[in-house]
Amino acid sequence: MKVFVILNPYANRWGAQRRRPQVEKALQAAGLQYELLVTRSRGHATQAAMEAAQGDYDAVISAGGDGTLNEVINGLVKASGDGPTKPLGILPIGTGNDFASSAAIPADLTAAVALITQGKKQQVDLASVNGRVFTNNCAAAMEPLVTIEAEGLQRLSGSIRYVVALIKALMKLKAWQMHVSWDEGDFLGPVYLLSVCNGIRTGGSFIMAPDARINDGLLNFVLIPEIPMRTVLA
Structure with missing residues (x-):
């Protein structure tokens, strides 16, 4: 081989x-x-x-x-x-x-x-956004901010890197105004996180979509509207 x-x-x-x-x-x-x-x-x-x-x-x-x-x-x-x-x-x-x-x-x-x-x-599902494909997930608002923060943490590795990045991202988090539509409905308003998931996990340890399957022909999504920060932290 x-x-x-x-x-x-x-x-x-x-x-x-x-x-x-x-x-x-x-x-x-x-x-x-x-x-x-x-x-x-x-x-x-x-x-x-x-x-x-x-x-x-x-x-x-x-x-x-x-x-x-x-x-x-x-x-x-x-x-x-x-x-x-x-x-x-x-x-x-x-x-x-x-x-x-x-x-x-x-x-x-x-x-x-x-x-x-x-x-x-x-065989696994692929999804496409803006001319690129992804297999695990694609997100807007908080999750990409966590990724950006993680890239700046030069001395950390593994899951702890994403935990620290999450804390730093929450300190800077601002809601995005979004219009999100899906098969059963839609949402218009400020959003802290939108994550479209083919896989279950992100960031090494965060279970984003526990019901997601990589080969079921479906995408799961997680939407967190703007809510009090104490609720986000909880």
Whole structure:
């Protein structure tokens, strides 16, 4: 089996770079023939995935977190046009690894590689917004603010990074005026959070949509209207 591995060294504050030897050891132990590319900048994983999708690889593997995975998936989708994408493997070595959790991808690298070598595939839903696809979730207002704050926390990693970022975001939070419509109704007014979810979790530990399933053909959404801050904190 021949695979193309796209590794984002910056994922989990360079934690992915430190785990590169473990990644390669797991691939070699499984007997996989692989080519490994280390990304250099934002968007590099998308371009690499597009090119790999045209090659004679049996699968393209994303080694990183949810951001890396999003870039890789967008590259595979662009390369596939209206047809099926090249099979995707996931090695969850990022900060949150939220989609991997929803897809039941083990955190253990040997076990994650075993899923790939065994050819265990599942089809998952994709959603599109503003010309890009996503697999886990897409949000407005508070959640993106948390992401921005998390990117500025240079010395923290793992779930604690998002917890601290959430606290900082709440201190700056302002409501967005939105008109949201869905199958059964709509909402017009100030909103603190709108999160459209394909996966269950976000931020490494926040269960955003417990009933969401990545392959049910549906999107779940969470809407928090403007409410007293003490209620948000509760």
